[in-house]
Amino acid sequence: MSLFTRSSPSPDTDETDQTSKSSAVDPSASDNPVEDTQAKTGEPVRRWRRYRTAFQEKHPVAARGLSWGTTALAAALVFFALLMPGQAEYFVARQFLRIPVEPILGAALLMVLPRRPRLVAAVVIGVGLSALVVVKALDIGFNQFLGRGFNVVLDWGLLDDAESYTRDTLGGTGALAAVIGLVVLVLLLFVVMSLAVVRLVNLLARDRDRATRGTIIAGTVWITCAALGLTPIEDTAVASRNTIGFVQDRWDRVRETLRDEAAFAKEAKKDRFADVPADQLLTGLRGKDVMFTFIESYGRAALEDPAIAPGVNAALDEEGEALTKAGFAAKSGWLTSATYGGSSWLGHSTFLTGLWIDNQSRYRTVTAGERLTLPGAFDKTGAWRTVGVVPGVQYNWPEGDFYGFDRVYDSRDLGYQGPKFSWSTMPDQYALTAFERLEAARKGGKPLMSEIILTSSHQPWAPLPEMVGWDEVGDGSVYKGIEKAGKDPADVFTDPVKVKEEYGRSVQYSLHSLLRYVEKYGDENTVLVFLGDHQPMASVSGNGADHDVPVTIVAHDPKVLERIDDWGWSDGLRPGDDAPVWRMDAFRDRFLTAYGEEANAAASSAP
Numbered sequence: 001m002s003l004f005t006r007s008s009p010s011p012d013t014d015e016t017d018q019t020s021k022s023s024a025v026d027p028s029a030s031d032n033p034v035e036d037t038q039a040k041t042g043e044p045v046r047r048w049r050r051y052r053t054a055f056q057e058k059h060p061v062a063a064r065g066l067s068w069g070t071t072a073l074a075a076a077l078v079f080f081a082l083l084m085p086g087q088a089e090y091f092v093a094r095q096f097l098r099i100p101v102e103p104i105l106g107a108a109l110l111m112v113l114p115r116r117p118r119l120v121a122a123v124v125i126g127v128g129l130s131a132l133v134v135v136k137a138l139d140i141g142f143n144q145f146l147g148r149g150f151n152v153v154l155d156w157g158l159l160d161d162a163e164s165y166t167r168d169t170l171g172g173t174g175a176l177a178a179v180i181g182l183v184v185l186v187l188l189l190f191v192v193m194s195l196a197v198v199r200l201v202n203l204l205a206r207d208r209d210r211a212t213r214g215t216i217i218a219g220t221v222w223i224t225c226a227a228l229g230l231t232p233i234e235d236t237a238v239a240s241r242n243t244i245g246f247v248q249d250r251w252d253r254v255r256e257t258l259r260d261e262a263a264f265a266k267e268a269k270k271d272r273f274a275d276v277p278a279d280q281l282l283t284g285l286r287g288k289d290v291m292f293t294f295i296e297s298y299g300r301a302a303l304e305d306p307a308i309a310p311g312v313n314a315a316l317d318e319e320g321e322a323l324t325k326a327g328f329a330a331k332s333g334w335l336t337s338a339t340y341g342g343s344s345w346l347g348h349s350t351f352l353t354g355l356w357i358d359n360q361s362r363y364r365t366v367t368a369g370e371r372l373t374l375p376g377a378f379d380k381t382g383a384w385r386t387v388g389v390v391p392g393v394q395y396n397w398p399e400g401d402f403y404g405f406d407r408v409y410d411s412r413d414l415g416y417q418g419p420k421f422s423w424s425t426m427p428d429q430y431a432l433t434a435f436e437r438l439e440a441a442r443k444g445g446k447p448l449m450s451e452i453i454l455t456s457s458h459q460p461w462a463p464l465p466e467m468v469g470w471d472e473v474g475d476g477s478v479y480k481g482i483e484k485a486g487k488d489p490a491d492v493f494t495d496p497v498k499v500k501e502e503y504g505r506s507v508q509y510s511l512h513s514l515l516r517y518v519e520k521y522g523d524e525n526t527v528l529v530f531l532g533d534h535q536p537m538a539s540v541s542g543n544g545a546d547h548d549v550p551v552t553i554v555a556h557d558p559k560v561l562e563r564i565d566d567w568g569w570s571d572g573l574r575p576g577d578d579a580p581v582w583r584m585d586a587f588r589d590r591f592l593t594a595y596g597e598e599a600n601a602a603a604s605s606a607p
Helices: 033-039 042-060 058-082 102-110 115-146 154-205 206-227 241-266 301-304 309-325 345-351 361-365 374-381 399-402 428-438 477-485 489-493 494-519 558-562 583-592 597-602
Strands: 289-295 328-334 384-388 407-410 446-454 526-532 550-554 579-585
Touching: 033 428, 042 407, 058 102, 058 115, 058 154, 058 241, 102 115, 102 154, 102 206, 115 154, 115 241, 154 361, 241 361, 289 345, 289 374, 289 494, 301 309, 301 550, 309 328, 309 345, 328 477, 328 558, 345 361, 345 374, 345 446, 361 428, 374 384, 374 446, 374 583, 384 399, 384 428, 407 428, 428 446, 428 494, 446 494, 489 494, 494 526, 550 558, 579 583
Parallel strands: 289 446, 289 526, 328 579, 384 407, 384 446
Antiparallel strands: 328 550, 526 550
16 A cells, blocks of 8 residues: 555655755655754754764664654554454454555545645644544443443543542552553553654655555555455455544434434423322322332343352342241342443433433433432322432432432441442441431331432442341441452452452342341331342443343232232242333333322323
8 A cells, every 4th residue: 555655765846855865765754844843943853863864874774674664653553543443342353454445535635735734634634543542442441331332422521430430449549540641641642643644644745656556556456345345354344444434423423412412301391290299199109118229230140141140049039038938029020221331320310210311411401300200209299208328429419309309318428437348438238227227217207218229239349248247237347357358359350250250249249238138127018129220341241231130129018019910020039031121211100100099090001
């Protein structure tokens, strides 16, 4: 291709006529715009050019090898940016054995430009390729953790969460070092990529005839391969337009995101239950203490992956037997979460609002409005005290007012004096014990409706807490020795076998904590709804895994479960293969319909 065509010393018609002796030795480096500009004003540049010329004269072979090696590295960097995939599994040799059309088009354009516009265009292209690499790198991370690509409109704010997660996992010093290193790497990428493109463009401009012939030949080869659909290596097309397609895809996503913001704002205002009178809401649960509990990363993989499921299913079976002995029964099904691998708040809000909230824009829109949430419906009746327990929240959480809680307990309000377990601020057993101490054991004349978010099964799944006696929990100091003896997150998170093992153990711990809490403190008026917020990341659930999570309703009063007999859910704590799979946003309406006789008459049947 033209980028690798060595030129003769014929000068470019719009370049300076003066050619140094080194041009014949180093034809790819004599037309350096940065040095030409600085040489007019700076002695250091003139001195550097003298040193370089002296080196070329003294060591011509080494200088020529160094020059062409640098040019080859510049071309390799550009080609890497153009062919780089956005998902880790596509980093295979055949991905980089293709002919990209973009440098052919770029060469044809740049060769007809005058010198100054050509150099400006080269720098702009270098910056664009650097931005392309950054976005593709973000794609790799987002696909690995969240099962989707990076949204260039909405997802920049999530980088703050990534930094917080890194700080919680590696500590303040490690996180600071990681951030500084990343910033330096990105800046270096922009500089080196721009210089690489300028170098290649200068090489093209110095011998237009050969560059033109090379460009025509490369273009002909590309068109031929594209027309014939050549895929000689495992169905990978030789002719690539990867970058053009990538940019077009991102532009389409930007337009779709902007359209979605306006459409969702209108959708959020439509609520079939908004005008249902308070005395007709949730009549089937009056007098019950209702707990809605999210278990972090509790997804279908926990119940079906061969490396994870045996331990998790054994924990469910064990606790199921204990609940049955205590007089409880359960029904289970599946919900498809609006998120995957992270962004738990999107799953929480989807479940509680009855709207599909799969991005940050939708989340901001709905929480800024007056949508009736599940906690809000309980609050609207005036028959319950509504409480949120959110140990993962370490700062003010204004969304608590939107959801309709009378009181929110975050990590600062629960009295915990023990160690953090990586990201998780406190063990689930402690959070439940604090809830019992602060609210459940002290309730007044009203029953309690609570939303509790359990975090011990949050990645990186090391170190993990262990169950202790309920009377030993205290202020959490008992966990200091457990945390200290735990595994190193770095050892677990990067090991494909250990990460599944420890994820499974974390889910078992969360299930034991929650269900033993109900066994110990529950009574005939206890109703528990527990579910996962999303599947674990791809390294655990697998590439291309679905977004399904288990959901279960546990009750002592048989009339509670009789109201959902027509849902088709499986008996017990484990949803069966024939259990229905609903979108998570369908749950709110189905729940309000099932447990509100009058609401059922006022609203149309649930989807």
